[in-house]
Amino acid sequence: MNYSEKLTESIQSVKPSGIRRFFDIVNEMDNVISLSVGEPDFKTPWHVREAGIRSLELGRTWYTPNRGFKELRAEIANFYKRKYNLTYNPDEEVVVTVGGSEAIDIALRCLVSAGDEVLLPQPSFVCYEPLTIMAGATPVVIETKAEDNFRLTAAQIEERITDRTKLLILPFPNNPTGAIMEREDLEQVAEVVKKHDLMVLSDEIYSELTYGGKKHISVAQIDGMLERTVVINGFSKAYAMTGWRLGYALGPREIIAMMTKLHQFCIMSAPTTAQYAAIEALKNGDRDIEHMCSEYDMRRRLVVDRLNEIGLSTFTPEGAFYAFPCIKSTGLSSEEFCTKLLKAKRVALVPGSAFGESGEGYVRLSYSYSLKHLKQALKLIEEFIKEL
Amino acid sequence: MDKLLHLLSENSTFSVSELASMLGEPEEYIAAQIREYENQGIIRGYRAVVNWDEVPGSGVLALIELKVAPQKQKGFDEIAERIMEFEEVESVYLMAGSYDLLLSVKGDTIQDVSAFVSKKLSALEGILATATHFMLRRYKENGISLFDTESEKDRREMGI
Incomplete structure (x- = not known):
């Protein structure tokens, strides 16, 4: 049978993830020292795991309300109030999802469709482009630049706006660059967004991991932006809960109602055990975040200093847990660099090109690894550069 | 900290x-x-954390609980100082609870440790009772796992 006639054009037009393609090679090799994983190396804090276990012991294994447990939604609203001074009504303006990923998917499917254009800063996480295409809309890439500290500028947005532009995706703190947006940056972006009557999807999954005393600011905090913003966040990165698959979206009542309708038909409700654990995380997990964040911070400093010493010019990341060194000085493409490094020293990094064309010339190094592991890998990278 | x-x-x-x-x-x-x-004197030294269980002939380790009669003025300090002098003794702690001092003692064989307890330690003035526990296996030392447990492995997968 000719399945390409049976499958939709849109899914067939989606390019496979560049990270995946590279890792099919990595998986064939033994004894690889990886700096490639995009999730915390910490285990979920024990008291949080215990809350999940306890719920299972009590036999609480049913579906939850479609939007998520009321108590969890209330704690999520408290969290955004406590951290960002934003007020969301837990009954109408919060929906609990299967990871931030589902929230991104349903937000896009509710906000854009055929003919709409979505502004997408790159380098950025790999899911936005495919999910925009599957929603029927057209991604319009904006390349963030090292000289702007990989921040998005209002002028860049202006250049790309057309009559069809409907939504801006704001992926900050950013994977893979480690860039953040400060208040002034967001205020300028907000001016353009309001002027052109756009909506914003703000993916704040790394919000709790910022460094150097710079706290994350949500674009929803900027004047007039609350009503234009769907905030995406979750438990994966802040609480080291990737495998629990739990995220959420916050936004205007009318939008969250539609997202909840879609969520209810395609998912029903987010994992029950994970929701119990997440309530505990939000209630008693602030210190865990502080501890993990300060560990990442030490690793970040070590990695950035060492990479610069080695001769790979590296922007100092201000959020998330990635360094994004420039490898242009080696004359290699980012994919060549990663392939050669893997073959010569068995160290796995991710080519920057996996995060969009503008990532070419860079590689992503995750510092979500023990200091010992990082030291060992950096030594091998140094040897590799010297032998080039 | x-x-x-x-x-x-x-x-x-x-x-x-x-x-x-x-x-x-x-x-x-x-x-x-x-x-x-x-x-x-806050940093007292730098040394490797050795898994002695993997080193043949590295001897035995015992934890010894001691009940002692405290002395006027000096309390437990004097007896602790005397015990510290024995080269067999690796560490000495003053404890709250059902005994007073806890020692860790190293010897080549169980007989050596027994001889130390019966001949040297018990002979000290002020020792009221001893209880010797021999260590069978080390799982964790100074915060470092000595045991390649399942939970120590990096099982993270590449997502997308």
Whole structure:
């Protein structure tokens, strides 16, 4: 049978993830020292795991309300109030999802469709482009630049706006660059967004991991932006809960109602055990975040200093847990660099090109690894550069 | 907690330059700080954490609980100081609870440790009772797992 006639054009037009393609090679090799994983190396804090276990012991294994447990939604609203001074009504303006990923998917499917254009800063996480295409809309890439500290500028947005532009995706703190947006940056972006009557999807999954005393600011905090913003966040990165698959979206009542309708038909409700654990995380997990964040911070400093010493010019990341060194000085493409490094020293990094064309010339190094592991890998990278 | 001490207590092989990077301080400051800790006696030494279970002929370790009669003025300090002098004794702690001092004692054989307890330790004035526990296996030492447990493996997958 000719399945390409049976499958939709849109899914067939989606390019496979560049990270995946590279890792099919990595998986064939033994004894690889990886700096490639995009999730915390910490285990979920024990008291949080215990809350999940306890719920299972009590036999609480049913579906939850479609939007998520009321108590969890209330704690999520408290969290955004406590951290960002934003007020969301837990009954109408919060929906609990299967990871931030589902929230991104349903937000896009509710906000854009055929003919709409979505502004997408790159380098950025790999899911936005495919999910925009599957929603029927057209991604319009904006390349963030090292000289702007990989921040998005209002002028860049202006250049790309057309009559069809409907939504801006704001992926900050950013994977893979480690860039953040400060208040002034967001205020300028907000001016353009309001002027052109756009909506914003703000993916704040790394919000709790910022460094150097710079706290994350949500674009929803900027004047007039609350009503234009769907905030995406979750438990994966802040609480080291990737495998629990739990995220959420916050936004205007009318939008969250539609997202909840879609969520209810395609998912029903987010994992029950994970929701119990997440309530505990939000209630008693602030210190865990502080501890993990300060560990990442030490690793970040070590990695950035060492990479610069080695001769790979590296922007100092201000959020998330990635360094994004420039490898242009080696004359290699980012994919060549990663392939050669893997073959010569068995160290796995991710080519920057996996995060969009503008990532070419860079590689992503995750510092979500023990200091010992990082030291060992950096030594091998140094040897590799010297032998080039 | 002091981050410098925390890092060194986890891994004393970090170089001054690595410590300076991680803590965001100048190298000179870190070097001076370490010297100061050494001078103050806060840092007492740098040594490897060895899994002696893997080293053939490395002997046996016992934990010994001691009940002692405290002395006027000096309390437990005097007897603790005398016990510390024995080279067989690795550590000495004053405890709250059903006994007073806890020692860890190293010997080549069980007989050696027994002889130490019966001949040297019990003979000291003020020792009221001893209880000797021989260690069978080390699982974790100074915060480091000595045991390749399932939970220590990096099982993370590449997502997308």
